Amino acid sequence: MHLMKTKAVLAACGLALSMAACGNAGGGGTGKDLAGKDVSCGDFTGRVAEICKAGKVTIGVKFDQPGLGFKSATADEPAGFDVEVAKILAADLGIDSKDVKWVETISDNREPFLEAGKVDLVLASYSITPERRKVVGQAGPYMVTGQQLLVPADSTVKDISDLKGKEVCSVTGSTSIDKINEKGAKGVGFESYSECVQKVLDGTVEAMSTDGTILAGFAAQNEGQLKVVGDPFSEERIGVGYSKKAPEMCTFITDSLKKAFDDGTWAKAFEDTLGPSGVKTPDAPMLDACQS
Amino acid sequence: MDFLTNGHNAYLESFFYTLMLFLVSGVLSLVLGTILVACRVGPVAVLRVAGGWYVTIVRSTPLVVVFALFQFAAPMLGIRFGWVQIHIGTVDFTSFFAVAVVALTLYTSTFVCEALRSGINSVPLGQAEAARAIGLTFGGTMSQVILPQAFRASVPPLASVLIALIKNTSVAYIFGVGEAVAQMRIMTNNYASERVPIFLTFAAGYIVIVFVVSFFANHLEKHWRTA
Amino acid sequence: MTAISSQAPTAAQGEPLVVLDHVEKWYGDLHVLQDINLSIKRGEVVVVIGPSGSGKSTLCRTINRLETIGSGTITLDGQALPQEGKALAGLRAEVGMVFQSFNLFAHKTILENVMLGPVKVRKSSKADAEKRATELLDRVGLAKHAPKYPSQLSGGQQQRVAIARALAMEPKVMLFDEPTSALDPEMIKEVLDVMVDLAKQGMTMVVVTHEMGFARTAADRVVFMADGQIVEEGTPEEFFTHAKSERARDFLGHILKH
Ligand SMILES: Nc1ncnc2c1ncn2[C@@H]1O[C@H](COP(=O)(O)OP(=O)(O)OP(=O)(O)O)[C@@H](O)[C@H]1O
Numbered sequence A: 001m002h003l004m005k006t007k008a009v010l011a012a013c014g015l016a017l018s019m020a021a022c023g024n025a026g027g028g029g030t031g032k033d034l035a036g037k038d039v040s041c042g043d044f045t046g047r048v049a050e051i052c053k054a055g056k057v058t059i060g061v062k063f064d065q066p067g068l069g070f071k072s073a074t075a076d077e078p079a080g081f082d083v084e085v086a087k088i089l090a091a092d093l094g095i096d097s098k099d100v101k102w103v104e105t106i107s108d109n110r111e112p113f114l115e116a117g118k119v120d121l122v123l124a125s126y127s128i129t130p131e132r133r134k135v136v137g138q139a140g141p142y143m144v145t146g147q148q149l150l151v152p153a154d155s156t157v158k159d160i161s162d163l164k165g166k167e168v169c170s171v172t173g174s175t176s177i178d179k180i181n182e183k184g185a186k187g188v189g190f191e192s193y194s195e196c197v198q199k200v201l202d203g204t205v206e207a208m209s210t211d212g213t214i215l216a217g218f219a220a221q222n223e224g225q226l227k228v229v230g231d232p233f234s235e236e237r238i239g240v241g242y243s244k245k246a247p248e249m250c251t252f253i254t255d256s257l258k259k260a261f262d263d264g265t266w267a268k269a270f271e272d273t274l275g276p277s278g279v280k281t282p283d284a285p286m287l288d289a290c291q292s
Numbered sequence B: 001m002d003f004l005t006n007g008h009n010a011y012l013e014s015f016f017y018t019l020m021l022f023l024v025s026g027v028l029s030l031v032l033g034t035i036l037v038a039c040r041v042g043p044v045a046v047l048r049v050a051g052g053w054y055v056t057i058v059r060s061t062p063l064v065v066v067f068a069l070f071q072f073a074a075p076m077l078g079i080r081f082g083w084v085q086i087h088i089g090t091v092d093f094t095s096f097f098a099v100a101v102v103a104l105t106l107y108t109s110t111f112v113c114e115a116l117r118s119g120i121n122s123v124p125l126g127q128a129e130a131a132r133a134i135g136l137t138f139g140g141t142m143s144q145v146i147l148p149q150a151f152r153a154s155v156p157p158l159a160s161v162l163i164a165l166i167k168n169t170s171v172a173y174i175f176g177v178g179e180a181v182a183q184m185r186i187m188t189n190n191y192a193s194e195r196v197p198i199f200l201t202f203a204a205g206y207i208v209i210v211f212v213v214s215f216f217a218n219h220l221e222k223h224w225r226t227a
Numbered sequence C: 001m002t003a004i005s006s007q008a009p010t011a012a013q014g015e016p017l018v019v020l021d022h023v024e025k026w027y028g029d030l031h032v033l034q035d036i037n038l039s040i041k042r043g044e045v046v047v048v049i050g051p052s053g054s055g056k057s058t059l060c061r062t063i064n065r066l067e068t069i070g071s072g073t074i075t076l077d078g079q080a081l082p083q084e085g086k087a088l089a090g091l092r093a094e095v096g097m098v099f100q101s102f103n104l105f106a107h108k109t110i111l112e113n114v115m116l117g118p119v120k121v122r123k124s125s126k127a128d129a130e131k132r133a134t135e136l137l138d139r140v141g142l143a144k145h146a147p148k149y150p151s152q153l154s155g156g157q158q159q160r161v162a163i164a165r166a167l168a169m170e171p172k173v174m175l176f177d178e179p180t181s182a183l184d185p186e187m188i189k190e191v192l193d194v195m196v197d198l199a200k201q202g203m204t205m206v207v208v209t210h211e212m213g214f215a216r217t218a219a220d221r222v223v224f225m226a227d228g229q230i231v232e233e234g235t236p237e238e239f240f241t242h243a244k245s246e247r248a249r250d251f252l253g254h255i256l257k258h
């Protein structure tokens, strides 16, 4: 079942993050190089062929989300599940991961960067939404996750419904804030998740909310003080962004992901980044079809 | 434009927060700034020095740092604003709003103080001497003669300070207040295809507020010039 | 008339109102007032003259303590000048002061300028203060300018308002520091006329001025200062015709040429 799958991903991510935070496992360090495959660029068309021939690709990822896309001050390259999936895509274009140019994208500049051609692909915990698909192309999803609550360890809050009319922290302008309001709580926005964590710890708010993957990491960092509660009350389908000017990208990405799902590289990436805890890697999500 | 058809209430509500932040901290800044300037030019040496230090330190601290201090450091010292609980319809004024008002007021009052001080310095010394010569005390001299003239001379710099305050309220967007910029971020995230119209619509909101303030300032200036 | 000596007042000329006794003042190294002894009787009009920088303004300003003194004493109506605060403000209300540059309150109307002291210091009712202010403005010939602002008046008119403002406090003594030297010649007379009137009505006045005409008409005594000292004093007649000191004759020679 779909919901089950989501939960499995969340559980896996959460545990993985806790490990990463404590032991600097796969999610925290720099990932391994992935060599480009032997491909014939003539098999591709349009922009995909161009990139293949050039042997260089620019990919936007997050630099501040442990386990997904994170670059520590000392690291040369970002690391995380998003980054590993990006390397798989690059490899299918015949590009070595060391020839990938990583660009930090934040929530606000993902569409502008794609539209302006500053990046070829975006893998930055980029939720697929119909609204975004008006401006950019989104292929995938390659992961499905959902929004939960992080509360003090001694809190009696069990669910978002316990927080009607109460203030719940998340990142300013994020979809999480919107969702919180939709559920009858009052979203208050801060610049980063760690600031929200602080607001939960100092008692200004009763809870914070965002993707369960992220919350689990913070719960692990503050063991005994914070815990993740509640069923996911949103479903985030994380996909790959590309420019609308290059619709041929979609087929390439979808094919590449499908291959990775089938040949085990996707599962391997998950295990390396979010999976060092040993929790079973979830089933791969269903891929959206590309509009012709 | 979907963001307006679906979100015009959210838009207006967010600007209501912006406006309230501006009005409340504006009034408090004027009051605190006046007290500060009285300290700075007054006859008590301790207050003069203290006022000078306060202005120097707070004025040279980035506003976002002042916010952060009150949002993150103050609770550790037991300074909280949980008692602030005012709800008007769907609009809430709670500790986040209170912290924003405190930060904006402490910060802006230093600029008010300096704007007034420039106004005071522009009042000829003879005005104070004449005031003292008819028997007014320091308080009387300040309140009856110096400050009214200083306020007049300070209208243009004070208007600049208040206009800066209008825009500075936007710093609250990353400190838990759902003011205009916070709402703008939500909208640009949700309506990715309408990013530019969203920016322009929110810019327009600020322009309207600034325009109203400038209008009043110009009006006051003209009114007092003929006086 | 004989020379009025500050050491020997007679009953007819009233008892001393303002007494400066061994007053010294320094500005850093500059000894601006040197052993000043001066006694001004009730109803007396004293004109202070002397070269620029001789300390005339300073002398004037010490009498209402706009300047502090280094040593010596100044008494007003038998009481020493208070040091600070409310008592000092109270004293200043008793001493009217007219400045060279008028110093009318720029943000208040003519009427408000005259009413401010009575209302805020004397705590008169607004109505009483307004009635009295209107009378005073009438006396200096400016009643119809009451609602105007200072910047709308000529210098001479402003100075007459300044006199009315000082008079509104019903001071025991009036100090004038070169009240006409910032004025165009045609306006000097209108101000001097008001001052002569005031002198005739028996106001005690200390006037720093170079207007010999005023000194001859209205002054009981002329005090000549140079280098922070009172060099000589006497009746206007005596002083202008037979100045005793070389310095005074020199000074008179200079100003009478013009
Ligand atoms: N605040 C001050 N600080 C230092 N020196 C001063 C100050 N005020 C006046 N003086 C000096 O004290 C001396 C006396 O000044 P004062 O103004 O009393 O002279 P005056 O006789 O009124 O001259 P004038 O005819 O030019 O008005 C001058 O040398 C002047 O430069």
Ligand SMILES: [Mg+2]
Binding pocket: C056, C057, C058, C177, C178
């Ligand atoms: Mg002088």
